[in-house]
Amino acid sequence: MCPSAEVDVLLLRDVCHSFGERRVLEHVDLAVPPGRMVGLLGPNGAGKSTLMRIMFGVLDADHGDIVWRGRPATDRDRRSWGYMPQERGLYLDMRVHDQLVWMARLHGVDRSTAADRAWSLLERLDLDDRAGDTVKSLSGGMAQRVQLAAAMVHHPDVLVLDEPFAGLDPGAVDFLTGVLVDHVGRGGHLVFSSHQLDLVQDLCESITLIHEGEVVLDGDLRELRAESPDRFLRVDGEVDVAWLDGDATVESTTPSETRLRLQSGVDAAAVLDRVRAHVPVTDFGVESPTLSELFRAATRWNERDGQRPSRMPSRRAAPRPGEQPS
Numbered sequence: 001m002c003p004s005a006e007v008d009v010l011l012l013r014d015v016c017h018s019f020g021e022r023r024v025l026e027h028v029d030l031a032v033p034p035g036r037m038v039g040l041l042g043p044n045g046a047g048k049s050t051l052m053r054i055m056f057g058v059l060d061a062d063h064g065d066i067v068w069r070g071r072p073a074t075d076r077d078r079r080s081w082g083y084m085p086q087e088r089g090l091y092l093d094m095r096v097h098d099q100l101v102w103m104a105r106l107h108g109v110d111r112s113t114a115a116d117r118a119w120s121l122l123e124r125l126d127l128d129d130r131a132g133d134t135v136k137s138l139s140g141g142m143a144q145r146v147q148l149a150a151a152m153v154h155h156p157d158v159l160v161l162d163e164p165f166a167g168l169d170p171g172a173v174d175f176l177t178g179v180l181v182d183h184v185g186r187g188g189h190l191v192f193s194s195h196q197l198d199l200v201q202d203l204c205e206s207i208t209l210i211h212e213g214e215v216v217l218d219g220d221l222r223e224l225r226a227e228s229p230d231r232f233l234r235v236d237g238e239v240d241v242a243w244l245d246g247d248a249t250v251e252s253t254t255p256s257e258t259r260l261r262l263q264s265g266v267d268a269a270a271v272l273d274r275v276r277a278h279v280p281v282t283d284f285g286v287e288s289p290t291l292s293e294l295f296r297a298a299t300r301w302n303e304r305d306g307q308r309p310s311r312m313p314s315r316r317a318a319p320r321p322g323e324q325p326s
Contacts, residue, residue, distance in 0.1 A: 016063040092134065233286055
């Protein structure tokens with residue numbers, strides 16, 4: 001990252017935090033540039049929510065820096081950002097429009113502007129017909145949209161969402177995705193956390209993947225997938241491992257398709273021909289690893305026997321003070 005590009009970036013550098021004797025964050029770096037979808041990913045309990053609370057000053061880090069536009073972030077900066085917590089914080093007996101106006105007023109927006117922005121957001125989120133309803137009368141998906149509107153009503157440059165897709169059906173996920181894409185398309189900063197790795201892999205542009213409080217993988221997701229030595233062959237139908245002659249193993253199988261992990265240096269076309277010698281194949285593809293597979297590779301996690309050998313080195317998202325950018 002060149003110095004000029006770093007000016008408009010939200011940076012968390014070398015963040016460490018403990019709860020008593022339990023270390024929950026260990027030298028974590030995170031970079032959130034404008035106009036880019038950044039995923040803070042990892043399993044439940046990895047430390048994602050703790051990092052977000054530190055970002056907003058709810059918790060004080062034991063060590064590390066929060067840098068905004070080239071200088072230490074201030075409380076005033078944080079108050080201008082938008083935050084959607086994992087534990088939803090809406091007032092259930094308050095009417096939807098009134099709640100959004102009140103949230104905007106807390107951020108210093110005048111009443112008239114706040115009312116206009118609230119109406120605009122409700123229309124955009126397809127909730128304008130529920131503006132006069134109380135939050136407790138809404139479905140879970142609708143309440144989720146109101147929570148997002150509360151984080152956006154003051155037009156924040158930085159939008160931070162903690163598990164925004166939790167509990168949403170596929171249609172609601174698509175709808176929320178469209179709102180987030182629009183935010184980054186206008187040059188906004190966006191970071192969201194998720195433990196649902198494969199659900200969000202098509203949404204993330206950059207990832208920081210945390211496991212047990214440490215960054216195990218980060219960078220441009222397309223580059224990370226392309227650089228992985230792992231390759232997979234997907235074919236429709238079931239495959240007998242005896243057909244593969246040791247050149248591939250069965251990674252996963254369903255009644256409709258099988259995913260094969262190719263051995264290093266093996267010609268995917270040769271493996272496909274072996275399968276086709278036994279069954280007709282009408283749909284196939286050579287694929288890079290999914291986010292879940294990248295995670296398992298980065299942590300050397302073997303789900304079959306539960307052993308965890310040493311981890312891959314992290315690709316840090318940002319240089320620490322005194323280091324030269326790569």
